[in-house]
Amino acid sequence: MDIRYLRHEAIDKQRWDAALAxxxxxxxxxxxxxxxxxxPxxxxxxxxxxxxxxxxPWRSKWGTRYICQPFLTAQLGLFELNPVPGRLxxxxxxIPEHFRLIDLPLNEGNLTDAVALPLxxxxxxxxxxxxxxxxxxxxENIRRNIRKAFERGCRAGQGTPLSEIIALxxxxxxxxxxxxxxxALHAALELKGQAKRYGIRGHDGQLLASAVFLMDAHTAYYILVGNHPNGRTLGASHLLIDSFIRDHAGSGLTLDFEGSDMRNLAFFYSSFGATLHPYPQLHVNRLPWWIRWIKN
Known part of the structure; x- marks a missing residue:
């Protein structure tokens, strides 16, 4: 099997993106x-x-290179044009031996009995x-909270400033x-029409819930979510997700909630009718025994 390890500068980014699509x-x-x-x-x-x-995606610390999950990057792993059993x-x-530690989320296409990985x-x-x-x-609890948000004067809007979303x-x-x-990523994607910002404001104009939705041809990704404590009892986050769904229902897009392993969040997302899609997590520790001993 002709698998090549390519350093960043050797990767043909145009061919990469064409294949990934x-x-x-x-x-x-x-x-x-x-x-x-x-x-980078x-x-x-x-x-x-x-x-x-x-x-x-790798970093280096104290001379040791390791592979880890980048910020706001939910799933990576193996992507195949024509999936073949046993390829993962x-x-x-x-993966080269010089990466001494690996902690990386794979994607739902990497579910396989050939490797025992936590889900x-x-x-x-x-x-x-x-x-x-x-x-x-x-x-019913979702519908009830949406009604409550409207009754308390909450209103949804697009184009919430990114600075406010980040602050929240x-x-x-x-x-x-x-x-x-x-x-910087958001700015680049917004130029391509692949970023939308939603916010819920209270009757006094305070931002109570917000999120960025990144888009590709098939999926909308619910990213960089923020909730103000004052909005948690008003149904603000319920109204935010409902507003996006209302605007994009019938589009054929899939809304990806990005998790969650937290029981309460999982219940919250499933309450909109979302279904569970498990994916594996890869963890490999090649650190020398004495470093493992120090870390423990």
């Missing part, structure tokens, strides 16, 4: 534009004439029906370098 489980995170911003200098494993792709283990064995949870909602039909799949998200997104990289 044809992969059944291709996503926005594995595009060269996304990786260039969120993991990323390397890759490539099969043949870009028939299968495996991005390697070969790719995993082909993580994601929820996705297909927006292929009119809004009225999609809304029928909501649990900082309560749980503490990676300042990652946030700066995301600002």
């Amino acid at each position: 044809q992969c059944a489980h291709g996503n926005i995170y594995a595009t060269s534009l996304y990786l260039n911003h969120m993991s 200098g990323w390397d890759a494993l490539v099969l043949g004439d870009y028939e299968a792709l495996f991005p390697l 283990p070969v790719f995993l064995q082909s 993580r949870s994601n929820y996705r909602l297909l927006l292929d029906r009119p809004y009225g039909e999609v809304q029928k799949s909501y649990r 998200a900082r309560s749980h997104a503490h990676d300042e370098q990652g946030l700066t990289a995301f600002e």
Whole structure:
């Protein structure tokens, strides 16, 4: 199997993106534009004439190179034009030994019995029906909270300034370098018509809930979510997601909620009618025994 390890400068980004667009489980995170911003200098494993792709986002600390999940990058792993059973283990064995630690989310196309990997949870909602039909799949608590938000004077709007969204998200997104990289990525995607910003404001104009939705040809990704404490009892986040669904129902897009492994969030996303799509997590520790001992 002709799997090549390519350093960043040797990757043909145009061929990479063209191939990724044809992969059944291709996503926005594995595009060269996304990786260039969120993991500058990323390397890759490539099969043949870009028939299968495996991005390697890496960093270096104390002289040790390691592969890790970039900020706001939910799923990577192996992407194949024509999936072949048993190919994933070969790719995993082909990751160069100089990467001493690997902690990377793969994608749902990488589910296989050939490798025993822990699973993580994601929820996705297909927006292929009119809004009225999609809304029928909501649990009653979602409909109740949407009504409450309207009754309390909350209003949805598009075009919320990114600076306000980032400020609201900082309560749980503490990676300042990652946030700066995301600002540049957002600007690039917005120029391509692939970024939308939603916000929910209270009757006094305060931003109560917000999110960025990144888009590709098939999927909308719910990213950089922020919730003000004052909005949690008003149904603001319920109204935000409902507003996006209302605007895009019938489009054929899939709304990807990006998780979650947290039980309460998983229930929240499934309450909109979203279904579970598990994906594997890769963890490999090649650190010398004495470093492992120090870390423990």
